[in-house]
Amino acid sequence: MTFHKCGINAKPSHFEDLLHDKPKMALLEFHSENYFHPSYARSFMPHLRANYEFSFHGVGLSLGSADGLSKQHLGQLKSLFDEFAPKLVSEHLSFSGFGNIFTPDLLPFPLNNQALENFVRNVDTFQNFIGRKILIENPSLYIEVKGNEYSLSEFMNIICQKTGCGILLDVNNLEVCRQNTDFDPYAAIDEIAVGAVGEIHLAGYEIKNLSDGKTVFIDTHGHKTYPKVWDLYSKAIKKFGDIRTIVEWDTDVPPLSVMIEETNLANEIKQKALSHERA
Secondary structure, three states, X not given: OOOOOOEEEOOHHHHHHHHHHOOOOOOEEEEHHHHOOOOOOHHXXXXXXXXXXXXXXXXXXXXXXXXXXXXXXXHHHHHHHHHHOOOEEEEEOOEEEEOOEEEEEEEOOOOOHHHXXXXXXXXXHHHHHHOOOOEEEOOOOOOOOOOOOOOHHHHHHHHHHHHOOEEEEEHHHHHHHHHHOOOOHXXXXXXXXXXXXXXXXXXXXXXXXXXXXXXXXXXXXXXXXXXXXXXXXHHHHHHHOOOOEEEOOOOOOOOHHHHHHHHHHHHHHHHHHHHHHHO
């Protein structure tokens, strides 16, 4: 039986070790926008692609924008995908710009019909432009957003139904939402449609103590995966099966050996969860 070993979001500091050691994993993931233009890091990509399947994860397309998607950005993404033929393509369920104004942040939005129309239209545009299915990633929440008409799972399920896209389930984001709001991550996993999830993200958050005595959990991807996130991962695997999984680490990036330790733990937890599913 095929078992997809956990992969990593590979950083340039890992590239030489990946080429030399060739650790076994299901795929390597890259932030799409970092590889639009020629660079020293990009020169490694053809060599890495010879050994691994790729996943490209976008952070700047702004799928929730009311004024549509940037044709230039779409063209750069399509060129990247055409060259490296990734196994998976994903984008955040968020918006980060309007008109010609863009922010470096993934902004929150109400889960209402207007936002749903924007996402459905833009996901359709994206998929039609690149000629393939994409995955959409569940967001992190830091505040309660007013005006919701759907739960997050309902919202994402409807987008999948209307566009044929899938879901990139970030279980770290689920835990961040739980810590910052009244969000129930286990209920969210229960509500997501079977067959919708095409990839899972694991990562570590940062805990910030504010001057007013409150605590906020921030999705920094700068720490090992926490036990509560591993519990959610096990729950997700039991429901969705042997889903390709990525360990993310974007700040204070450790050496490849530490990333491999995290993937080994993910593989162990996944195997146990799959054994439980078959029992």
